[in-house]
Amino acid sequence: MTTHTKKTTLGMVLKGYPRISETFISNEIKLLEEMGFKIHIYSMRAPRENFAHKSIKEIKAKVTYLPSSMIWGLPAFLWYNIRLFCKMPKRYMDCIKLMKSRFALAPKKHTWIKHLLQAGYIVQKSVIDDGVDLGHLHGHFAHTPTTVTMYAAFLAGIPFSFTAHAKDIYTQDPRRIQDKVDRAKFVVTCTKYNARHLEKTMGGSKPIHCVYHGINLDLFSPNGRSTSAKTPYHILTVARFVEKKGLDTVLMALAKLRSEGLDFRYTLVGEGKAEFNRKIKQLVHDLGLDDITTLTGTITHEDVIQLLGSSDCFTLGCREAKDGDRDGIPNVVAEAMATGVPVTATEVSGVPELVVHEETGLLCPSNDVDALATIIRRALTDDELRAHIIPAANTQVHTLFNNKQLIRTLGEIYKSHGVPCTK
Known part of the structure; x- marks a missing residue:
């Protein structure tokens, strides 16, 4: 995809939004918005709790909920992905090849197909149909959200990055993170312990920034x-x-x-x-x-x-x-x-x-x-x-752990890597 207009939106791919146990992500989004980042949230599933923290109401970002079921979501998946394939057949086939190259590492093959379809949904529905001017994609958690982020960035022809937290680092085959690190523009993690682990196991191929979550x-x-x-x-x-x-x-x-x-x-x-x-x-x-x-x-x-x-x-x-x-x-x-x-x-x-x-x-x-x-x-x-x-x-x-200072640091890291910011 090519365009001559300046892309101004940072897309964030999350497993679910909002989540009661992830106040650190909602706080991050809120403070990044205050710094001038225009954010669009892509949630891989609808919220499962029946209430949310008050801070969610202060977030301006629009949310696109991706189909989460291969059964109930299949009509939408097919409608948007077939249209995307017709628009860019070579790039779409190259993305399928990327997915197939990772198939041997997939514990659940059908979910990786779903992740590709979710990525296609982001690009066709949100970027092409709805006109969201994505300039960068960022995934929170190094497992499934970053897989969707990587495929969507590939299809859209834009850079991506991700934040690695805990479970997503230590419970999956390191090779499943390695190819994401290799393709990402940069990586963020939330402890020095994690940063040392990633630098040791990933070979230092890309910048790994340690930024604590912080609290308000x-x-x-x-x-x-x-x-x-x-x-x-x-x-x-x-x-x-x-x-x-x-x-x-x-x-x-x-x-x-x-x-x-x-x-x-x-x-x-x-x-x-x-x-x-x-x-x-x-x-x-x-x-x-x-x-x-x-x-x-x-x-x-x-x-x-x-x-x-x-x-x-x-x-x-x-x-x-x-x-x-x-x-x-x-x-x-x-x-x-x-x-x-x-x-x-x-x-x-x-x-x-x-x-x-x-x-x-x-x-x-x-x-x-x-x-x-x-x-x-x-x-x-x-x-x-x-x-x-x-x-x-x-x-x-x-x-x-002052989250205002830490998110300012994170925002400067984003900007240093060319992530769009309106201020």
């Missing part, structure tokens, strides 16, 4: 709260119910503390697939924690902030899952630190980049129930330690 610091403050805590202590965890969060380790550590006489109540925010939800509820019951545990399910970000304001300790038992999945730096860890809540966590992935043991929080090895119980007790009962950690953690977050 305007929403969080200790509000002059005392650094000491009183019984019954309030312990909080916010996490999706998945293996890598180590919730079983957390619950067993809490059961140990209760058996030792520690007086506390526990709030667990989040949920997962039905089977995992049942396992967590059963474990709470089996460990005798029913009477002191509140399971809230998924709640709004505003409600999470309110819970942080009444908590004495935030704990998370992150681990590397059997399939290699692991966290980057969970944003809620930074949110707890910004609210004056001591963090107890595990030494996994990028977490130590923000939580420095006995300086800005307390860390222990993953899967170690006794060690986690020990640091939770220390975080609650050692007033001298709390008086040191709480202000240091707040300073650390303001230094490293």
Whole structure:
């Protein structure tokens, strides 16, 4: 595709939009818009939650929802892709060859065909029919969104880039990321740990920029709260119910503390697939924690902030899952630190980049129930330690995780690589 008019739009391909667990993406889009980036969102599926964070309302970007089902979406897929093929048969066939060259790495062959059809839908419907003047495409997460991004950029004849986060890096064959890195103009990732991994495994073929997600610091403050805590202590965890969060380790550590006489109540925010939800509820019951545990399910970000304001300790038992999945730096860890809540966590992935043991929080090895119980007790009962950690953690977050500063950095990275910006 060629045009003599200046292309002004940055397209962002997302797995789903909006998603309650991805406030960092919506915050990024909002702040990039404030910098002058004109953004169009391509969501690979409709939202699955029945509510969204308030910040979504402040985003101006238009959203195109791509057909997500090969069955129900087939008429639309065929209509737009056949027309695109007729318009550019050679380029379309070359894109099919690109897809076929990657087929051996595909765990589910039919999904890769769908990704090509979704890419064709973007180019024919959005770019050609609707006139969206795409100048660059960016995929969030290095797996399926970036596959669609790569194919769509190829068909549209424009550059692309992507952000690699956590699961998308560590649970797929490195060769499936390598060809995306080779074809991308640049890559962004959200921790130094990830950047080192990508540079080591991908051979440094393209620039890999580390930019933390950051948080909106305007929403969080200790509000002059005392650094000491009183019984019954309030312990909080916010996490999706998945293996890598180590919730079983957390619950067993809490059961140990209760058996030792520690007086506390526990709030667990989040949920997962039905089977995992049942396992967590059963474990709470089996460990005798029913009477002191509140399971809230998924709640709004505003409600999470309110819970942080009444908590004495935030704990998370992150681990590397059997399939290699692991966290980057969970944003809620930074949110707890910004609210004056001591963090107890595990030494996994990028977490130590923000939580420095006995300086800005307390860390222990993953899967170690006794060690986690020990640091939770220390975080609650050692007033001298709390008086040191709480202000240091707040300073650390303001230094490293100010999303306004970080998105400005990201915006400058985009502009340095020629991504269109109206300012």
